[in-house]
Amino acid sequence: MRIDIITIFPEFFKEVISYSILEKSQTKKIVEIKIHDLRKYSLNNQKSVDDYQYGGGAGMVMNIEPIDLCIKKLKSERSYDDIIYMTPDAKKLDQAECNKLSLSKNLIILCGHYKGIDHRVREHIITKELSIGDYVLTGGELACSVLIDSVIRLIPGTISDGTSALEDSFQDSLLTYPIYTRPSTYNGWEVPKILLNGNEKEIKRWREKKSIEKTKATRPDLFKKDFL
Ligand code: 6GU
Numbered sequence: 001m002r003i004d005i006i007t008i009f010p011e012f013f014k015e016v017i018s019y020s021i022l023e024k025s026q027t028k029k030i031v032e033i034k035i036h037d038l039r040k041y042s043l044n045n046q047k048s049v050d051d052y053q054y055g056g057g058a059g060m061v062m063n064i065e066p067i068d069l070c071i072k073k074l075k076s077e078r079s080y081d082d083i084i085y086m087t088p089d090a091k092k093l094d095q096a097e098c099n100k101l102s103l104s105k106n107l108i109i110l111c112g113h114y115k116g117i118d119h120r121v122r123e124h125i126i127t128k129e130l131s132i133g134d135y136v137l138t139g140g141e142l143a144c145s146v147l148i149d150s151v152i153r154l155i156p157g158t159i160s161d162g163t164s165a166l167e168d169s170f171q172d173s174l175l176t177y178p179i180y181t182r183p184s185t186y187n188g189w190e191v192p193k194i195l196l197n198g199n200e201k202e203i204k205r206w207r208e209k210k211s212i213e214k215t216k217a218t219r220p221d222l223f224k225k226d227f228l
Helices: 012-015 020-027 064-075 095-101 118-125 138-150 200-218 220-224
Strands: 002-007 030-038 082-094 107-112 128-131
Touching: 002 064, 002 138, 012 030, 012 138, 020 030, 020 138, 064 082, 064 107, 064 118, 082 138, 095 107, 095 138, 107 138, 200 220
Parallel strands: 002 030, 002 107, 082 107, 082 128
Antiparallel strands: none
16 A cells, blocks of 8 residues: 655654554555655745635635645556545544555545645545544644554554454444453452453453443444444
8 A cells, every 4th residue: 555645744754654563564565655745836935835715714724736736746646546635524534434445555645734725625636534533633644643553554464463453442343352461460450360261262252241341331332333
């Protein structure tokens, strides 16, 4: 998979993509992530990429031209499955969307800023809009980081244990069961005995029961959800 990220803060992503699974998946050539500085596509001397809003009102609006030039250049080099705009006024990202996006070959992700972008970008250039939750961030960069992390980890080969991504919370509409590691007693706090006795069937049944209890208590809405 190739991911092209368009941002006014290219430096931000240098750190984000250089750790853990995101770093390994690039080294293993499973994913190629390219960061594009939107300002490089500004045609004016100040390298500005935003302007006042038509009709008045507070807040700057990102111009269409630099965004269009950047995306046109990318599209002239390869075809893209989706051109995604990260914005709080969009459909909320969920596991089903991550699963779908993980099958893509090429993706462009545009990080928004200021008050938003010229609406013509959304009408004519963007193919998918995503929010990561019902709260407002100062920019799309953090949201984009969440998106690429949640998508890349689903691509086969990125996580060494092939089964683990599929057993996650959410993949089967249930939250995960409690997990423990050594020591079996700490401060008098015990690991549940059933996990220590090696009876696989009983452990499986206990984990299922715990998953259902946890989901009922904290996210009853998940029972109804479809994940593929
Ligand atoms: Cl995608 N962008 C911004 N700026 N804020 C958000 C968001 C995105 N998703 C939730 N809040």
